[in-house]
């Protein structure tokens with residue numbers, strides 16, 4: 001059974017493995033940090049958030065300061081889908097952000113039906129308009 | 137550092153068992169500081185005998201629901217009164233709330249609109265009054281009394297807010313409390329407007345009202361009102377809103393009395409109590425549906441509002457069964473002479489808002505939502521500062537702490553099959569707005585804040601872009617205010633107002649809601665100044681989610697040595713209607729163009745010089761290379777993204793004239809970009825070996841943990857201490873002295889030739 005853990009990552013409960021949701025590729029053990037199975041690229045933040053005002057003239061330009069900010073991108077090693085974009089001070093260790101109890105997860109899903117798509121939650125239903133013309 | 141979830145966490149310390157000792161201590165206390173027994177308990181109080189009786193007598197949930205709807209209608213009616221009559225700008229734009237509390241002081245029922253965090257925090261001063269003033273012969277609590285509080289340390293978000301509390305009696309017995317809170321603004325602090333970033337001591341923060349009685353027999357005491365009016369820059373506002381809050385409380389009291397008359401006291405008491413208990417039970421049930429584990433996320437605020445500094449907020453969120461534990465250890469130590477610290481109660485109140493608006497908006501708005509949730513902080517950290525540490529600008533740390541929690545919760549929520557709302561990327565979280573103070577065109581002295589504080593961009597969802605400049609994180613139903621209305625009362629004009637800023641986008645498969653730009657200038661006033669109290673000019677304020685990017689950074693842009701009103705009269709074609717064009721094209725030949733961080737102490741303004749900022753954008757969701765090219769074209773058509781962003785971020789190939797996408801070329805450009813990703817990336821192991829360092833960069837003024845949350849830095853690599861034990865504590869130098877020292881050094885070097 002597959003559990004959709006993030007928009008980009010799936011855990012297969014039987015195999016206890018992380019999978020890419022984009023290409024289904026098996027990435028590695030669900031009991032380990034998924035980041036250790038991905039490709040990693042450190043980016044100058046100004047390559048993403050480019051200066052909006054002239055960087056030769058101004059100190060602050062709407063672009064992050066590369067001496068204060070590094071963006072670390074994580075890709076599926078097979079299809080190159082971007083799974084996370086982590087903002088860190090340069091040199092800071094990446095977070096072990098998702099550490100799930102896999103045994104508990106298996107027990108929890110033993111009573112649940114498998115999903116074929118992630119459950120995105122209730123749709124927005126605009127409330128009924130109360131002030132109709134004619135006072136209905 | 138690990139968290140043992142088998143040990144129940146208890147924030148409470150036992151009260152001394154010896155009644156004689158307690159009585160002696162009570163009678164000889166010189167000063168009644170906030171009571172840690174009250175302040176450290178965010179849970180629900182034990183049932184009172186009346187609550188026990190009432191719950192035993194009233195068991196029909198349908199009847200209790202009718203009572204609840206009746207009380208909620210009263211709360212909403214009183215909220216409407218508060219919003220329509222309130223004199224503070226904050227009240228007019230929804231930065232207020234009204235609520236009903238149990239006799240013990242627990243928040244049981246908040247108005248549907250308004251700011252949940254405010255009333256969540258009012259539980260603490262009510263509990264203080266119950267404990268210390270009820271039996272105090274010089275005070276007492278009687279029918280027709282009203283109490284006021286603004287000192288955050290006794291229970292407020294920051295002391296620009298003022299809460300009024302009124303006991304509700306029935307047949308001579310206290311049966312409930314009602315309350316009304318407004319973000320009042322001006323409070324007599326060292327700077328006008330109520331949120332002083334220059335406050336270095338708690339005494340710089342203005343009024344410090346511990347809970348005290350301001351009205352008897354439903355009448356404000358004129359001697360006290362006069363004293364308070366003399367303590368602030370807006371005496372009219374202080375008086376007007378005390379009256380407004382009292383009438384709001386009276387309407388709530390009236391609706392309570394009517395409900396008791398109709399349904400009986402037991403039904404009303406049982407309703408208020410079961411609200412809390414039912415919410416607690418429901419939250420535990422919903423938490424069981426989340427996966428068990430630990431989710432971690434850190435973020436950095438890039439300034440104290442006086443200087444740039446890298447300040448960590450660290451969170452490990454552990455969920456096991458029906459327990460949820462927020463472990464904020466490893467966050468930055470407190471700044472003892474800066475106002476950017478937030479009390480832990482403020483953060484807890486903000487998290488109540490997170491759950492009640494972003495996760496479970498269907499739950500009744502009361503404090504039962506936090507009853508199953510536990511918190512761990514380092515003492516004397518930026519989110520649990522000491523009694524004597526300023527907190528007037530608590531938003532600088534509490535909003536980031538809230539966003540860190542939002543990210544963690546979304547990582548739990550995504551896999552849960554039954555949701556009550558949708559997973560969303562981080563909402564923009566910073567108050568990119570102007571505070572102001574001075575004398576208006578009508579000759580009145582004022583000090584307050586622009587409603588654009590509410591213009592934060594919404595985060596993107598899995599299947600939908602975020603909403604532009606939509607609502608603040610602390611109130612989902614708030615208003616941006618009418619600019620024309622503001623200009624009738626205030627002597628400044630927004631020459632560009634609510635115009636979305638191109639490329640100010642949280643990129644993603646779904647993009648964040650974007651922020652608008654504000655270009656304003658002073659027109660006619662004998663004396664007027666602006667002030668700016670936001671962070672995020674070097675390190676962004678929010679990330680994206682699941683491969684989406686966060687917001688960019690934001691500066692203050694200024695053009696001085698120009699009177700734009702004169703310039704527009706002589707040659708209107710000079711003006712440009714965006715920050716980008718004004719700053720890059722420099723249309724005013726004599727103008728002096730500069731950029732600054734988003735914090736600026738109160739500074740006097742000249743007529744016609746330009747102050748320019750942008751509201752922030754919410755985070756993006758998912759890989760930007762998967763964004764539908766047609767949606768990129770829609771943003772391009774609406775001037776929300778440039779050709780550069782359409783190509784550099786989204787890799788869309790199109791004809792700029794017709795906006796027709798070349799689908800084949802776009803597909804291959806995206807494939808090429810994916811190939812480039814793999815070519816230019818490395819393994820996680822290599823990344824950690826080559827790019828992760830043992831300590832923060834030496835040039836970065838860094839505060840908080842690095843790898844180990846048990847150890848924190850206090851400004852430099854050599855100041856490294858166990859968390860909670862930073863000694864000497866963090867004391868920042870005066871930025872002006874730092875600047876003078878630098879200039880003197882340069883001067884000395886120049887003189888030596």
Ligand SMILES: [Zn+2]
Nearest residue numbers: 020023076079
């Ligand atoms: Zn893949």
